[in-house]
Amino acid sequence: MNDTFVLRDSERGYDHFLSTGEASSYIGGHPEATLSRHSSFNFGPYQSGRPGFGRLRVFGDEVFRGAGCGYNIHPHHNFIICAFVLQGTLTHINTVGKIDQLKQGDYYAFSAGAGGKHCELNLENEDVNVIYLWILPDQLLLPPSYARHHFDAATQRNQIVPLVGRADGALRISQDLRVSRLASDQAQSIDYLPASPEHGVYVFALEGEASCNGTRLGRRDSTGLWGEARITIETGAQDADLLIVESVR
Structure with a gap:
């Protein structure tokens, strides 16, 4: 599905x-x-x-x-x-x-x-x-x-950090899939760009609140998106912590 x-x-x-x-x-x-x-x-x-x-x-x-x-x-x-x-x-x-x-x-x-x-x-x-x-x-x-x-939230804040998959500094696995994390403590807007139209992105809010392409997520809420060329993630002044999984279909 x-x-x-x-x-x-x-x-x-x-x-x-x-x-x-x-x-x-x-x-x-x-x-x-x-x-x-x-x-x-x-x-x-x-x-x-x-x-x-x-x-x-x-x-x-x-x-x-x-x-x-x-x-x-x-x-x-x-x-x-x-x-x-x-x-x-x-x-x-x-x-x-x-x-x-x-x-x-x-x-x-x-x-x-x-x-x-x-x-x-x-x-x-x-x-x-x-x-x-x-x-x-x-x-x-x-x-x-x-x-x-x-993952060091203190030094890697306010940026999307690749953890697993095909990216520099990430743990390599045998699959076209990437796991990233965003720990934010400021109001900002960050664009996430999927690798291709065949890649979907699943965003899970570990803590705090954020929005993904206008959909508001609270703690432990999530959203899955397909066919998006750009995913805009917006955070507020309060702490937010997101896990982002990008996968080919």
Whole structure:
């Protein structure tokens, strides 16, 4: 479904998992740990929304509550998984050979390719909030890979910063898709130019308020746009934080 749309915070899918419930073999933590997920697109038990956006299949806003909460080790094939840590400390272990701890502003791209496993845990008392993207690769059965980087909102403010995809300084992945971030603390208007008419842009407001081509977005609202040669993003004097995903159809 590649039409232009607006998705409000309250319209997203919602799932809530207990570490002692039916998913206890998959959800880590015991006994009070819980995992919640808001989904922009169909994922897991939530199947009444949109099936994705271009090559983006999953956009999950997830919170791990309680020490030990998270996903036990599990396999993936032929998906690129990106995680952007908004709060807390995420411990990430994968079979590429990395044991990693990611804090606020850190993010990774894990390409499972021909086959890889990983687990993701909150080992602290503070909640962990992570945005997860699942992306279809442009080639199947590639060797698995893992890379991480950091977005510094203090030094990279008021500009659109490429994080993942085909751009200088971004984590490279095997797909015609780009993830960028805009953290703003001033009133401004910035134009985002898609690579071609076949590229759509999905804008998600992590925090604050902004408008995209005249559509006002509040916290956790989003919009998907196709066929636009220019997308004008306007922010106010208050802090705003946007995640921008550009994908070929």
